Amino acid sequence: MQSLAEFHTKTTNQLFSIDHSNIWHPFTQEKLYPTKFLVKSAKNEMLNVIDETGKETQLIDGVSSWWVNIHGHCNKYINEKIKEQIDKLEHVMFAGFTHEPAIELVDRVRRILPRVDMTNLHDTAPTLNRAFFSDNGSTSVEVAIKMATQFWHNQNFENKKRIIAFKDSYHGDTVGGMSTSGTFMNSAFKSLMFPVDFVSSPAPNFGRRDKNLSIAEHELFIEKEIEKAGKQSIKEIEKLLELHPNKFSCIIIEPLIQGSGGMKFHSVEFLRSLRKLSRENNILLIADEVFTGFGRTGDDFACKEAIIVPDIICLSKALTGGYLPMGLTFCTDEIYEAFYSDSRLKAFFHGHSYTANPLACTAGIASFDLYTKEKRLDDVKFINSKMIQALKMPDLLLHPLVRNIRIMGAVAVVELETQKESNYFDEFGPMLYQKFLSKGILLRPLGNTLYFMPPYTISVSALEYCLKTIKEVISELEYTV
Ligand SMILES: Cc1ncc(COP(=O)(O)O)c(C=O)c1O
Missing domain, CATH: 3.90.1150.10 (Aspartate Aminotransferase, domain 1)
Structure with missing residues (x-):
């Protein structure tokens, strides 16, 4: 049998050869683009x-x-924190047990989540107080969708099952993530996916540029197109709500930027209209901030930029500074209370073996330290x-x-x-x-x-x-x- 020492003497050529023979890389047509x-x-x-x-x-x-990376690769501070943690505690079964890194991470991230909602100024904005851990961006979305669905089920609203999502959106590669993603990528998996009502993207698709427009006129044109796309999207949602009153459980959106769908930007005004509409119609709003979270759009979260508070927010990627895989889905107290019961059947039936992994939580805390201290x-x-x-x-x-x-x-x-x-x-x-x-x-x-x-x-x-x-x-x- 080959020893580890022997493996480490392999030439680069041999390593590539093993990679090409035995590893399957993601999102890659390996025949055309080998590693x-x-x-x-x-x-x-x-x-x-x-x-x-x-x-x-x-x-x-x-x-x-x-x-995923916001502090650069191999950051000395995060490295040290993970090294310290690894000698204390590497894994915990998170059902019935807890640990300090998970508690600290949730307590600190919770404090910077969106709190002020300008579409709801007369009432207290819901607070995103309760966190559910998972393993990556896709599972943070999967958790959000299941949470929204069971929220209504636990309260005997059996008709509220439909989900609204947007064309050109991307929410991950698990079945829930794929079903709510409005991309071309999932055509082979249609038979696996559940039905979702898709409406137009709130961000326009631009055709060929009109060369007769000056720079200022073109910028104005883009602004107008964004406004038009947002209004069209809202119109389509209103139509769906009219067609299927009281049937919708949730709406899922990547706020401000649809990432994988083409880095398409939409407006804060659209997000506010969406928040208002979802609240008025008793539909949960899920903000998938897996990509936008932790500063990417300019504020801590895209929802903060729009001054809205969603009912559920999905976080991953930069959550651990890009070190270890982890997802966090925060929801409001109201959602949690629909699960808190004497009935064991009302518990949230979801979990992963690596839920709230202490090493990933430690990376998250260290990343949060740097994110705030180093501004x-x-x-x-x-x-x-x-x-x-x-x-x-x-x-x-x-x-x-x-x-x-x-x-x-x-x-x-x-x-x-x-x-x-x-x-x-x-x-x-x-x-x-x-x-x-x-x-x-x-x-x-x-x-x-x-x-x-x-x-x-x-x-x-x-x-x-x-x-x-x-x-x-x-x-x-x-x-x-
Ligand atoms: C908005 C959004 N949601 C979910 C995901 C899925 O995250 P992951 O690849 O960690 O499963 C991504 C990944 O790019 C994303 O951009």
């Missing part, structure tokens, strides 16, 4: 990688490690101003291959011009991916939608280099549209 890089180590925004030829290079992480929202503000300065410039905004440029918080998006509507499979995607790799930057475009989303601690020089390179690469693209 080409092995990451040896990482520090802050830098990944130290080896390619298939054995060449060592550095890449700037321009996607925050699949949107990460100020870092986001700085990144945002640099992005605007570099990208919202006439030469880029008026470039024939730029359909539009949008920036929110620490997310910059350049939608490139094609003959059609924006599309995940557009060939711009793989081409730009390669181009940026050759310039030492990891970006993973969604088809013709290029986005840049670095860790909040990215160095100024790396930030400037990425923005300069994005500009250069776009300027040099052959105009063939």
Whole structure:
């Protein structure tokens, strides 16, 4: 039998060969795009990688490690906290038992959740007091959907079962996540998914840009389109409510940015209308802040930016600073009370073996320490101003291959011009991916939608280099549209 020591003497070539023979990578057509890089180590925004030829290079992480990383890679403080915890307690069966890291994490995150709701100023805004742990973003959504469904069931509202979701949304890859996602990706799994009522995305799809518009006119056009899309979405929801009165259990939304669906932005006004409508019709509002949570849109949470409080909020990704997988679903006291009963049948029937894993909770607390002490929202503000300065410039905004440029918080998006509507499979995607790799930057475009989303601690020089390179690469693209 092969010993561990022998394994560690393998050449890079041999490692790639084992990877290609035995590992199946996510969201990857491996025949077309086999894995080409092995990451040896990482520090802050830098990944130290080896390619298939054995060449060592550095890449700037321009996607925050699949949107999870906010303090940079291998942060000394988080590393130390996890090391301390690992010698104390590594796992707890979380039914009937609890532990300090879980208690501390919930107590601290709870305090920065949205509290003020400007659509409900005359009543006390509901407080998101109660947390349920799970393992990742998808399961935090799964928990939210099941919680909303059983909330009505426990109160004998057997008719309130329908769910509203939005086209172009993404809520994960478990069955509940897929069923509520309005993406093309799940067509093979239709038979597994439960029915959901989809309404138009509150963020518009932009067609070819009208070249006769000035920059200011085009910006105004975008604003108007966003307003129009939000109104259309609300209109469709109202129609559904009229058609099926008292049948809806919940509405699920990615507030402010639909991430995987194309980094599409909508307005705070839309979110307020949605909150008002859901409350008036006794429908729970689930905010999936798996991607937007912890500063990405500029405030702690996108709902805070819109000044609304949802009934349920889903958190993951940056929750542990990008260290360990964990999901947290917070709900209001009102929801929890519908489960709190002498009847064992009314308990929430959900749980995972790794619920509230102490190591993940410790990473979460350490990440929270840094997020507050080191004022990460100020870092986001700085990144945002640099992005605007570099990208919202006439030469880029008026470039024939730029359909539009949008920036929110620490997310910059350049939608490139094609003959059609924006599309995940557009060939711009793989081409730009390669181009940026050759310039030492990891970006993973969604088809013709290029986005840049670095860790909040990215160095100024790396930030400037990425923005300069994005500009250069776009300027040099052959105009063939
Ligand atoms: C808004 C949103 N919800 C849920 C998920 C699923 O999270 P995970 O990949 O951790 O399961 C994602 C992942 O990108 C997401 O962006």
